[in-house]
Amino acid sequence: MQFHDCFVNGCDASILLDGSSSKETTILNRSMRGYDVIDLVKAAIEKSCPGVVSCADVIVMATRDAVAASKGGWYSVQTCRRDGSVSLAKNVNLPGPSISVENSAAIFNSKGISTEDMVHLLGGVDLDQGGSSVAIVGEPISEIVDNSFYKQIVIRRGVLRIDQALALNKLTNGTVNKVAISSNDYLVTKF
Numbered sequence: 001m002q003f004h005d006c007f008v009n010g011c012d013a014s015i016l017l018d019g020s021s022s023k024e025t026t027i028l029n030r031s032m033r034g035y036d037v038i039d040l041v042k043a044a045i046e047k048s049c050p051g052v053v054s055c056a057d058v059i060v061m062a063t064r065d066a067v068a069a070s071k072g073g074w075y076s077v078q079t080c081r082r083d084g085s086v087s088l089a090k091n092v093n094l095p096g097p098s099i100s101v102e103n104s105a106a107i108f109n110s111k112g113i114s115t116e117d118m119v120h121l122l123g124g125v126d127l128d129q130g131g132s133s134v135a136i137v138g139e140p141i142s143e144i145v146d147n148s149f150y151k152q153i154v155i156r157r158g159v160l161r162i163d164q165a166l167a168l169n170k171l172t173n174g175t176v177n178k179v180a181i182s183s184n185d186y187l188v189t190k191f
């Protein structure tokens with residue numbers, strides 16, 4: 001969820017705003033899970049300290065905690081974010097599952113994210129989506145931060161077009177191979 005929120009307008013929790021043409025109505029965001037978890041956490045926080053912690057902070061802290069619980073390590077996050085008040089589906093420019101590597105890299109690069117970091121982030125979507133978006137056929141879904149996604153796409157067992165293309169494209173296959181043969185500690189440092 002953090003990736004889907006931050007990638008569009010920055011980390012402002014505008015993905016949580018309801019509306020007939022909000023960010024959450026796009027095809028890439030409709031199937032995302034976790035809205036109910038964020039709502040529950042925010043409600044519990046509001047009981048203890050109303051009006052202090054933003055939804056944007058809840059999303060980044062929940063992501064950090066999920067990564068830590070998945071053996072991905074603990075990291076500091078910036079807090080004191082303000083929640084956004086605008087959420088428009090037309091502003092969503094997330095790379096879809098059938099995008100080419102070149103087009104995906106162009107989108108990430110336009111956001112100041114390198115192609116190498118794009119590979120790390122797209123592999124991380126497996127964990128973010130609970131494995132549902134890029135589960136490898138016939139393989140158990142990893143619930144920890146590890147390099148199994150990269151190992152599987154190297155042996156051509158990716159499900160989504162973009163996943164498999166990462167392993168085959170000359171722009172990204174070096175990074176994919178590096179992560180696939182590295183220890184899991186290497187990947188953890190990339191998050």
